[in-house]
Amino acid sequence: MRKGDEHQLERIAFGKAIVSARKQTGLSQERLANDAQIDRSYMGRIERGEQSVSFDKILDICNALNIPPAALFEAMAREAD
Secondary structure (H helix, E strand, O other): OOHHHHHHHHHHHHHHHHHHHHHHHOOOHHHHHHHOOOOHHHHHHHHOOOOOOOHHHHHHHHHHHOOOHHHHHHHHHHHHO
């Protein structure tokens, strides 16, 4: 597997982890994007694994979800299995 392909799979797992956390908190994608100060279409690309995201934006998303970044990465690891 090429490195880029591996990263794509990880981005997809990360996006699924965000979706799962978002649904657990009862937030719509639009509300999460607004709370994290991210454009809704950009949030959609993140959730689908189409967009790489900076650490600062990860922190913004976690703050909006009221979860620590570690929880999101642990969920990502479970999604990737």
